[in-house]
Amino acid sequence: MTRAAECDAASEGVEGQRRDAASAAAARWRAVWATRATVATRPDEAGLYLALAPMDGVTDAVYRELMTGLYDGRSGISVCVSEFVRVTRDAVPAAVLRREVPELERGGRTAAGVPVFVQLLGGDPEPVAQTARTAASLGALGVDLNFGCPAKTVNNHDGGATLLKYPRRIEAIVGRARALVPAHVPVTMKMRVGWDSCAGIEEVARAAEAGGAAWITVHARTRAQLYQPPVVWHALALARAAVKVPVVANGDLRELGDLAACAAQSECEAFMIGRGAMARPELFAQIRGQVDERMSEAALAELLIRYHAMLLASGVVASRALARVKQWLRMAADMDAGLAPLFDAIKVLPAWELVAPALSRGCRGSC
Template identity: 45%
Template sequence: MEGLLDFVLRDVLTRVGGVDRCVSEFIRVTGSLLPERVFHRFLPELRNGGRTLAGVPVRAQLLGSDPVSMAENAARLAELGPEGIDLNFGCPARTVNRHGGGAALLREPERIARVVAAVRRAVPRHLPVSAKMRLGYDDASLARECAQAMESGGACELVVHARTKADGYRPPAHWDRIPLIRDAVGIPVVANGEIWTVQDALRCRELSGCDALMLGRGMVADPGLALAIRAHDRGQGGAAALAWAELLPQLERFWEMVCEDLDPPQRAGRLKQWLNLLRRRYPEAQRAFDEVRTLTDQQAIGAWLCALLLRAGGPVPAARAA
């Protein structure tokens, strides 16, 4: 999820808990061999054994359409120690598709097979190579063939976003079409798309037949969603998700990391972006968003965050209170 689920949010969300594995933002591969610094920029977790600071493994995602270039970059990336490599055949962005990447490849199953096979041959056997796809480009007519191409190329796992490229991110996600793909392959299939609540997760499992789920924007909007799903699986249905007061220390950590790692013009926007999504789950986030939406100065936002923590009755770090 380019521009949203970066390493900062991965750190914060995995601290909350409930997540087995993360996938990085896609790293675009064109025709050149990327320097190591590019992989480290997208995946700072490579310096921590391929895991977030909370210990959750992170799989690096590559996006591209040329088998040779993808293989060369995958080989270099493999030397840096990711948990695995994931291949993006689902991005619907116009600029990506115009250059033959992402979901555009869902019109060419044979080419998908060549890309996956080239990457699989280029990296050590112990390193997982997985893939993510949508149901198709304009329609789902080639869904089975695309999934089989990924499996034949050597993918060990397949995530299916249950919409076509033409659907974009418009609801609904067609979870009921995933069984067609599951029946066509012998590798694990993970369901993805439009999972915002525990009820969505249960319905997705029922219709898709998939036990494993990938959470995207739903996890960003409700950082306690994975924990709530796990609580339901343990027979603790109705267990409270993460309360707003419990989330605030993570919001503060997020802001600290944003200020440490992003350029000044990007900082306020990243905080507002997350608060905007949090409004779906937390009424308190609406007030917070309204208060901070006109702020751009880092010190002003820091003072606002101190006041927010004080209102919630939480501890305010000395550096913030000074």
Template identity: 45%
Template sequence: MSASAPLLLAPMEGLLDFVLRDVLTQVGGVDRCVSEFIRITGSLLPDKVFLRYIPELKNGGRTLAGVPVRAQLLGSDPVSMAENAARLAELGPEGIDLNFGCPARTVNRHGGGAALLREPEAIAAVVAAVRRAVPAHLPVSAKMRLGYDDASLARECAQAMEQGGACELVVHARTKADGYRPPAYWEQIPAIRAAVRIPLVANGEIWTVQDALRCRAASGCDALMLGRGIVADPGLALAIRAHDVGRHTIALPWAALLPQLERFWQLVCADLEPGQRAGRLKQWLNLLRRRYPQAQDAFDQVRVMTDQRAISAWVAQAVARAGAAATAGDRAPAAPAA
């Protein structure tokens, strides 16, 4: 396995926003991020909307750790998508990504996201319009599911994206009807790979290194997109990287994660509305419980808190206790030789 096989950070509305992008790319191992989708409904959006979703545009289109961010658009009207893509391109994203996978009812009811997987011709028109509208050097990629109700049009949809000018395709290995229920059907991706010549990236249910290896084997894709798995285990990309170069994988310790948790809370307090702040921390701790037993205790304590000052004090104390424990461990006398 090549150590250069890309690992992408998934776009997840309401979860993997610019705050978590910043924190998770600080941990390391991620090659590229994709933003939460920006919904295009007919009007030409002002720059401030793009910047709200992707504040990294003020940093050369990269997170503070230097990881590029590709901006994702969602919509079904080729003209409006093209006009907004052209406006967005002027702000300097790493590329433009097109969402053909969102399963949300509201989005699908208006013909966006996964709803377009029933209309390959419409997909081709959207991709081609965006490709023509943005500078030739700017990558235009796409993300799809296996289909809407079933996977019968999966190859045709992928071919439509390629024919429209997409340079890369992420496949979330579930249909719209599957939602986010396990499993992900990685074994259906090879048929899509055989139908197109552009690179494919596999996505869905990658929670561990072993999941990543099984996904690669079943899908035939070296490149992976990580979503909830890396939110629950921020060291996942690093662990996959270590395996790829033959090193022993070492889990990211809870004590090492706590400073990133503090950074996350500071960013949340600086950038989100007061009513959103406590909920965002609880949301992340809730997912971290899947990987860290200590996150359960943290979640139980924070769950009942609503006051920002109280939560800030709790976070600072947790980081201080972890630092003190690590220092005490470094100073402990070595065990006598046997």
């Protein structure tokens, strides 16, 4: 065989393997989709795993309670991950974990019974692991480690996505947490595809697996991209092929059809959804086939009014509660331009007494 023929045969072999992997992934996805009404609480459990993404300053305990309580508690959400708790030199005390994740007082679940994983962010294995052990002793049903945060202040202080440059350190952090947390409590990790390219994604995924991560969630962007397009679902297939533990796909899942497109490109069949659910709180239930219709603007407005009441009831001050409602609607409008007029109608209103009626009126004639 000539060199050129050898080369052609080799690349056909690689292409053949890739096709085989893609068709195996398509078959897995069809099987999981057929069971989508079943809420898997782990990505390796029967049914479909759909996690609510952590969003610092957004998905607090009140938001988690509201979202998991939708449809009489049949929200379709498998698991919530808390906003990150920063761990620096010393382990975080139990009182702080209880404050940040109040569900710990209730067996680590929201009122609707959905498990809440405690997310920790730090670069030093020992205090992170000790904090993970404390979280587990308080009843956390899982501990997630954050290697995806792109914030400069965090990255400049040895936390979040900066660790993607040092897979051995990720292995050490995950490994130490795994060693201190009881075996029945999963230790998971969340990452981006890489710092400024996805070239190292396999190595990072393997490091997390070697450390003992039960599964790996990947936001399909580099740190350099922050939240800019394009979302690179296809890069997740590299991680998927590199490890045996499940890989959960995350990033820009905004409507029903996105799931199949992401599954085809990422070869993943478990998902995490964040911002998309702010414009479409029904998304989880819709994916499971429980609701057909999109939530109306009036129903979304009602939900925001309920959110505001729940924030006040939880002790949040009025100005902060108002800001939270505006933030939700601003993020929803970023996801779905159709909601921009409603956001425009409330964004400059200075008090809830004006915002509530504007929400109730919606855009009929007023915006």
